[in-house]
Amino acid sequence: MSQAKSSNLGYPRIGEKREWKKLLEAHWSGKIDAAELESETKKLRLSYLQKQRDLQAELIPVGDFSLYDHVLDTAFTFGLVPQRFTGGANTAAHDENCNCATGAHDEEAPASADAEAKVFAPGENGAYGLDAYFAVARGTKAFAASPMTKWFDTNYHYIVPELQGLTPKLTVNRPLAFYLEAKEELGIDGKPVIVGPLTLLKLARGIEEGKFDTLLDQLIPLYAQVLKELGEAGATWVQIDEPILVLETSDEDIARLNKIYAAFRAAAPGLNILLQTYFESVSRYEDIVQLPVQAIGLDFVHDRGRNLAALERHGFPQDKILGAGVIDGRNIWRSDLQVKLDLLRRIKQAAGAKELFVQPSSSLLHVPVTTRSEQALESKIRDGLSFADEKLTEIAVLVKALNEGEEAVAAEIAESVQAVAALNASPERNDESVRDALGKLDARRPERLSPYAVRRDVQAKHWPLPLLPTTTIGSLPQTTEVRQARSKWKKGEWNEEQYVQFLHAETERWIRIQEEIGIDVLVHGEFERNDMVEYFGEQLAGFTTSGFAWVQSYGSRCVKPPILYGDVKLLSPMTVTESAYAQSLTDKPVKGMLTGPITIYNWSFVRDDLPRSVVQNQIALALRSEVSALEEAGIGMIQVDEPALREGLPLKHEDWQSYLDEAVYAFRASTTSVQDETQIHTHMCYAEFGDIIQAISDLDADVISIEAARSHGDLVTAFEDGTYDKGIGLGVFDIHSPRLPEQSEIESIAQRALEVLDPAQFWINPDCGLKTRREEEVIPSLKTMVASAVALREQFAKAGAAGGAGAAGGNS
Numbered sequence: 001m002s003q004a005k006s007s008n009l010g011y012p013r014i015g016e017k018r019e020w021k022k023l024l025e026a027h028w029s030g031k032i033d034a035a036e037l038e039s040e041t042k043k044l045r046l047s048y049l050q051k052q053r054d055l056q057a058e059l060i061p062v063g064d065f066s067l068y069d070h071v072l073d074t075a076f077t078f079g080l081v082p083q084r085f086t087g088g089a090n091t092a093a094h095d096e097n098c099n100c101a102t103g104a105h106d107e108e109a110p111a112s113a114d115a116e117a118k119v120f121a122p123g124e125n126g127a128y129g130l131d132a133y134f135a136v137a138r139g140t141k142a143f144a145a146s147p148m149t150k151w152f153d154t155n156y157h158y159i160v161p162e163l164q165g166l167t168p169k170l171t172v173n174r175p176l177a178f179y180l181e182a183k184e185e186l187g188i189d190g191k192p193v194i195v196g197p198l199t200l201l202k203l204a205r206g207i208e209e210g211k212f213d214t215l216l217d218q219l220i221p222l223y224a225q226v227l228k229e230l231g232e233a234g235a236t237w238v239q240i241d242e243p244i245l246v247l248e249t250s251d252e253d254i255a256r257l258n259k260i261y262a263a264f265r266a267a268a269p270g271l272n273i274l275l276q277t278y279f280e281s282v283s284r285y286e287d288i289v290q291l292p293v294q295a296i297g298l299d300f301v302h303d304r305g306r307n308l309a310a311l312e313r314h315g316f317p318q319d320k321i322l323g324a325g326v327i328d329g330r331n332i333w334r335s336d337l338q339v340k341l342d343l344l345r346r347i348k349q350a351a352g353a354k355e356l357f358v359q360p361s362s363s364l365l366h367v368p369v370t371t372r373s374e375q376a377l378e379s380k381i382r383d384g385l386s387f388a389d390e391k392l393t394e395i396a397v398l399v400k401a402l403n404e405g406e407e408a409v410a411a412e413i414a415e416s417v418q419a420v421a422a423l424n425a426s427p428e429r430n431d432e433s434v435r436d437a438l439g440k441l442d443a444r445r446p447e448r449l450s451p452y453a454v455r456r457d458v459q460a461k462h463w464p465l466p467l468l469p470t471t472t473i474g475s476l477p478q479t480t481e482v483r484q485a486r487s488k489w490k491k492g493e494w495n496e497e498q499y500v501q502f503l504h505a506e507t508e509r510w511i512r513i514q515e516e517i518g519i520d521v522l523v524h525g526e527f528e529r530n531d532m533v534e535y536f537g538e539q540l541a542g543f544t545t546s547g548f549a550w551v552q553s554y555g556s557r558c559v560k561p562p563i564l565y566g567d568v569k570l571l572s573p574m575t576v577t578e579s580a581y582a583q584s585l586t587d588k589p590v591k592g593m594l595t596g597p598i599t600i601y602n603w604s605f606v607r608d609d610l611p612r613s614v615v616q617n618q619i620a621l622a623l624r625s626e627v628s629a630l631e632e633a634g635i636g637m638i639q640v641d642e643p644a645l646r647e648g649l650p651l652k653h654e655d656w657q658s659y660l661d662e663a664v665y666a667f668r669a670s671t672t673s674v675q676d677e678t679q680i681h682t683h684m685c686y687a688e689f690g691d692i693i694q695a696i697s698d699l700d701a702d703v704i705s706i707e708a709a710r711s712h713g714d715l716v717t718a719f720e721d722g723t724y725d726k727g728i729g730l731g732v733f734d735i736h737s738p739r740l741p742e743q744s745e746i747e748s749i750a751q752r753a754l755e756v757l758d759p760a761q762f763w764i765n766p767d768c769g770l771k772t773r774r775e776e777e778v779i780p781s782l783k784t785m786v787a788s789a790v791a792l793r794e795q796f797a798k799a800g801a802a803g804g805a806g807a808a809g810g811n812s
């Protein structure tokens with residue numbers, strides 16, 4: 001028996017040139033039918049399998065491919081289609097916890113769904129079709145999509161199963177279909193991948209009180225049937241993903257797991273189960289490694305050393321194989337294979353002399369396809385990168401080293417050591433000016449000149465704003481013309497002057513529109529930005545941007561995170577020209593618009609040779625200079641967006657405080673250089689903020705705006721205790737809905753907030769993401785928003801004249 005085998009956990013869906021995305025969007029826009037979508041995506045899928053085999057992956061995942069999302073695939077496998085789509089009772093609209101930052105559900109409704117409340121029925125085989133699948137993912141004109149939220153602490157979003165009133169049933173053995181396809185078409189004995197039942201249920205919503213175990217008991221035999229059929233079809237391995245095990249795991253959960261896996265083993269005795277975890281260490285190592293499965297997969301990259309420590313302390317059962325996730329599945333750096341080989345030897349020694357699966361730390365879904373597409377990158381950087389394909393090669397080298405001895409791959413190991421060393425030694429990673437600047441940072445939190453109470457009064461005098469001032473969150477519609485203009489400029493078809501002229505014209509048009517609507521604090525519109533992070537990565541030293549390093553964010557939507565490879569510093573002002581130009585056009589204040597250090601860090605591919613806090617502070621110092629440059633150019637309100645603050649919260653509670661302390665420090669380092677009258681704004685997209693309100697307050701921004709319209713007052717509750725005393729705007733209309741808001745709706749949302757917030761601190765703004773909407777929707781919506789603010793002000797004025805307070809529901 002060999003000592004090690006290479007095992008992949010999942011492969012990117014999108015294709016080297018985003019072929020998958022283009023096919024999906026062609027289908028949604030009616031350019032190709034379902035049959036063509038199926039046949040073209042099948043070709044892609046098979047090519048991915050073929051490629052993995054060529055790259056010597058021995059355990060090749062199948063069924064990880066998806067036409068939208070793997071959690072949704074699992075839900076459909078078990079017939080868990082929300083009732084509103086099937087004519088059942090549950091017609092609840094959008095879920096309040098949706099991560100609407102993504103704008104996922106704002107697309108045109110799929111062609112198949114008409115304005116009638118079309119419902120979906122399963123086909124003769126009992127399975128729901130593609131139209132139902134996309135309807136749940138994207139919504140229809142009649143029904144809101146299922147909610148979507150972050151997949152653990154990644155920038156990938158999954159569709160949240162809505163289980164209200166549902167009883168699971170096996171509609172289609174999806175893993176079997178993909179297993180058979182790989183076997184018949186390519187002769188590959190694939191390893192079907194499926195989201196495990198505990199993770200599926202824990203991530204779901206709408207489970208009635210006390211019904212969790214009922215549902216689990218219903219699901220277990222269905223999963224068991226899937227596994228039984230896989231075993232009968234000849235599958236050797238199945239990978240059951242239970243990432244939920246890296247979160248807190250109770251005694252009750254351990255009992256559930258024992259029940260689940262005992263049932264699976266009994267149903268499919270000949271099928272080997274790899275129970276796979278990722279993104280952190282497992283919380284109950286000793287119990288989890290004893291579960292009745294043949295292999296346990298652990299993440300040895302993002303575990304902060306905890307899986308290794310547990311393994312060395314407690315050992316590993318001798319009857320199991322350890323899936324050793326040693327190659328980073330979430331970042332793009334080439335590994336020093338000597339270091340990885342030493343780690344594997346340590347793991348092997350602690351686990352005993354059994355077979356190892358050498359794996360990525362998680363699915364490769366979170367990394368781009370191949371560095372081969374990046375010929376334009378400087379070779380020093382390109383040689384230091386490893387995307388999905390290169391990671392599989394790294395795994396193959398490590399397996400060979402374990403099986404045949406290090407000498408067999410001496411050249412490959414040496415080359416990797418050399419590439420990593422070269423990048424580490426590069427001048428960009430050793431910039432003394434950056435080191436000096438960081439060295440000058442005080443250990444104490446940076447402070448504004450005066451405390452908020454003083455600044456509030458200074459700012460109130462400096463900025464003659466009405467009660468309940470109106471503003472927006474920054475971006476305005478990114479039309480096809482805007483994207484095409486950028487594309488022409490990037491391709492050299494337009495020179496700088498033509499592009500700037502276009503941007504200025506668009507900004508001027510929108511300054512006039514905002515003035516006409518009567519908004520109090522304007523924005524320039526962000527027309528020059530491809531993405532709120534990539535745009536900054538294109539300009540800061542220490543970053544580079546790739547041509548094709550896209551990763552799926554949600555559905556067909558992708559992001560191209562910039563590559564943060566060196567020490568970060570500001571080369572020249574990044575946003576001053578656009579902001580100053582916009583400000584020159586109007587007497588009203590125009591907010592400067594930046595992305596904050598935590599979000600830039602989280603949504604970039606970041607170097608992994610330095611701690612997060614150091615890199616975050618480097619970004620913060622660059623932003624500090626930008627903030628000063630904006631202030632100097634006459635921009636007196638500056639918004640520093642931090643939508644990723646909550647998402648970046650570590651998965652383990654014990655790590656929260658240090659993360660939050662570092663985040664608050666970096667934000668304050670970015671923003672505290674300004675005068676008292678300069679108003680610092682921040683913005684966050686919807687998330688569960690209850691746990692981090694103190695940290696939000698500690699950011700010490702003068703005004704925060706939060707995406708909130710779909711949270712039905714929940715978010716307001718988080719601010720209920722009245723300790724948040726700074727300016728706050730909770731989005732008063734949902735920009736992701738194609739339906740225009742009514743004035744009465746906006747007023748009642750604002751009134752609900754004003755029950756707990758002082759009108760003197762409340763701002764009126766929509767949710768974020770206006771870039772995803774059309775002008776025809778944005779203009780009337782903003783007009784209604786301003787009319788609502790005017791009506792509310794009048795109510796307050798009347799109440800004040802009558803000697804009473806709170807006529808509009810306020811508490812002042």
Ligand SMILES: CN1c2c(nc(N)[nH]c2=O)NC[C@@H]1CNc1ccc(C(=O)N[C@@H](CCC(=O)N[C@@H](CCC(=O)N[C@@H](CCC(=O)O)C(=O)O)C(=O)O)C(=O)O)cc1
Binds near residue numbers: 101486531534556560
């Ligand atoms: C707030 N969100 C963000 C996250 N992460 C970020 N890094 N940025 C975010 O804004 N995470 C949480 C959420 C996720 N939400 C979204 C929402 C929308 C998208 C999206 O629409 N992505 C686009 C790509 C956007 C982009 O970079 N566009 C480029 C054009 C790139 C391109 O495709 N060019 C074409 C040619 C264009 C032409 O000629 O028309 C080409 O190369 O072929 C730009 O605007 O310049 C997507 O299409 O997927 C993502 C996350």
Ligand SMILES: N[C@@H](CCS)C(=O)O
Binds near residue numbers: 768
């Ligand atoms: N300023 C950005 C924030 C998105 S989270 C925007 O308005 O799109």
Ligand SMILES: [Zn+2]
Binds near residue numbers: 101683684686768
């Ligand atoms: Zn947002």
